[in-house]
Amino acid sequence: MEKTYKITSSVGLHARPSTVLVAGVTPFASDIQLEYKGKTVNLKSILGVMSLGVPTGEVVTIKAEGSDAEAAIAKVSELMISEGLGQEC
Amino acid sequence: MLEIKGIAVSNGIAIANAYCLVEPDLTFDKLTITDIEAEKLRFKEIVSKTKTELEAIREAAEKKFGHDKAEIFSAHLLVLQDPEMLNAIDIQISEGVNAEFALQETSSMFIELFESMDNEYMQERAADIRDVAKRLLANLLGIELPDYSRLSKDVIIVADDLTPSMTAQLDKTHVKGFVTNIGGRTSHSAILARTMEIPAVVGTKLATTDIPHGAKIIIDGTKGTVLLDATEEIVAEYLLAQEEQAAESAMFQQFVTAESISADGHHVELAGNIGKPEDVDNILANGGDGIGLFRTEFLYMDRQELPSEEEQFTAYKTVLEKMGQKPTVVRTLDIGGDKELPYLKLEPEMNPFLGHRAIRLCLEQQDIFRTQLRALLRASVYGNLKIMFPMIATLDEFRKAKALLEEEKEKLFSEGIEVSSDIEIGMMVEIPSAALIADLFAKEADFLSIGTNDLIQYTLAADRMNEKVSYLYQPFHPAILRLVKMAIDAGHANGKWVGMCGEMAGDEIAIPILLALGLDEFSMSASSILRARAHISDLSKVELMQHLDKILSLSTSMEVEQYMKKLLNTNN
Secondary structure: EEEEEEEOOOOOOOOOOHHHHHHOOOOOOOOOEEOOEEEEEOOHHHHHHHHHOOOOOOOEEEEOOOOHHHHHHHHHHHHHHHHHOEEEE | EEEEEEEEEEOOEOOOOOOOOEOOOOOOOOOOOHHHHHHHHHHHHHHHHHHHHHHHHHHHHHHOOHHHHHHHHHHHHHHOOOOHHHHHHHHHHHEEOOOHHHHHHHHHHHHHHHHHOHHHHHHHHHHHHHHHHHHHHHHHOOOOOOOOOOOOOOEEEEOOOOOHHHHHHOOOOHEEEEEEOOOOOOOOOHHHHHHHHHEEEEEEOOOHHHOOOEEEEEEEEEEEEEEEOOOHHHHHHHOOOHHHHHHHHHHHHHHOOOEEEEEOOOOOOOEEOOHHHHHHHHHHEEEEEOEEEEEHHHOOOOOOOOHHHHHHHHHHHHHEEEEEEEEEEEEOOOOOOOEEOOOOOOOOOOOOOHOHHHHHHHHHHHHHHHHHHHHHHHHHHHHHEEEEOOOOOOOHHHHHHHHHHHHHHHHHHHHHHOOOOOOOOEEEEEEEEHHHHHHHHHHHEEEEEEEHHHHHHHHHOOOOOOHHHHHHHOOOOOHOOOOHHHHHHHHHHOOOOEOOOOHHHHOOOHHHHHHOOOEEEEEEEEHHHHHHHHHHHHHHHHHOOOHHHHHHHHHHHHHHHHHHHHHHHHHH
């Protein structure tokens, strides 16, 4: 399953809050990918996420595949809001 | 016994084992591995060992410095367990190389990737990867990295230099002193030592080479010496001197509540310098009459973005409330020169000290300046606030800064927000041009505060970060004394008070000269206040004034120092 988010954090997806996102999804068994401008990285990889350097205002897609995919996406949505990273669109 | 000489920057004596902060040798050879699975397992075990280590460090940091400072280690833990990096290393090992080599190749690739990004934050993350890779490599090689965030006994730190990021991790409870190869009176390690009230000797050039890790050393922060392999007699001597100093500081305690008054009844104000709201406690504990310099740039440092108006308001309000009716002089943002804010992305300059810094920057980047002014104005109702602008070179700059402050005040009024009606607006006299036309400034400013560190640097054209010209840091150079006199006289001729907030204000030899010149406010490190108050209580302003013509007619810094030392000795 997948969901798209608009990044609203003023510093984009590369400041400290993104580490919270990565740490938050790491415990899930599913494969979770972050897609931005045709590039895909592992959302459990802080280096991968930060290397994309997603700026504010951009749209990203999160894809999860596996037994707990639904719960993983719910967690992503929760963290996006609580960390002020972005919102579903 | 070996005596190493350096620059005395923080008084006191310390006797403890040396703790050398030197980079360990982590070189290794590239090897061909036949048992690939065993090598992968070895690496996996090292990752898990490193994880345990980092978790312990994070926990210790959280306890000692709070959540914010511990965050960096959470980031390190994520990097350590990063699936992309671990996979890449695994793939390399599968090709038959040792884990050390695989780690170095992979981490270098990531470091390069992050360093090449046009973003300060990402470039800093490269440092995180480097830190984690270093820790992993050390563990693979079985070499212990110095971990100065967890010290188990008292030590004296011996290092080439101390950077703010190093001291942030330093376990300060067990640090009894500092010895560094480089630096001067105003370097980071010197200021930190005075804040911590521990002795320090800097600029020893070779301390890290001469002093073995763990060796028992004695440092004398008053004389600027470090002793290695001292005989028992010498150790006993120093222990005695240490006791005497403890007795002396106990004697100073009676001055905590005393007035700052000379032997002949002349009142002065002895204030303290601070960088953060929490420093106020130390000023009050040392009986400060006020705050003569609040270096607000510290609110802007060690972070990723500008502090918001609300954050600044809270910081200023805290300080003003703690100080009550005691005056608090806040200096507006003084960034540039040696103090950088990476997130502002300022262009590198050929001569940063002569460049786009302090008020020059604030007058151009007005959003930043206005936010600070609003926060200050809003906080003004909570205490006795005075505002001063740094690095003023021309009257025009002072007028512009003052006009912006007035504009913000008007805006607040129209929003119905209360602002104190008697905020004094002053300026720093730290550029020779400002001292030379102090008479013109004193007509428009409510007070003048002489910043000696920069005034000396600019008057003698000697970069204070450059050790080779540190001999030119001469507070008693006749040119400096004349400029100081000009500023004080100009202030008084216009009915304005004049303060000093550089290192000179707390100097034993400078104090009698400044007292004779009529300086109204002396602002210094918290640890110098009581000594200064005791000193002033022994001095007679009237008597000292009789020596003033003579002092001002001397031709070199050395002559002034010798004259004053003789004068102080005969008085005792």
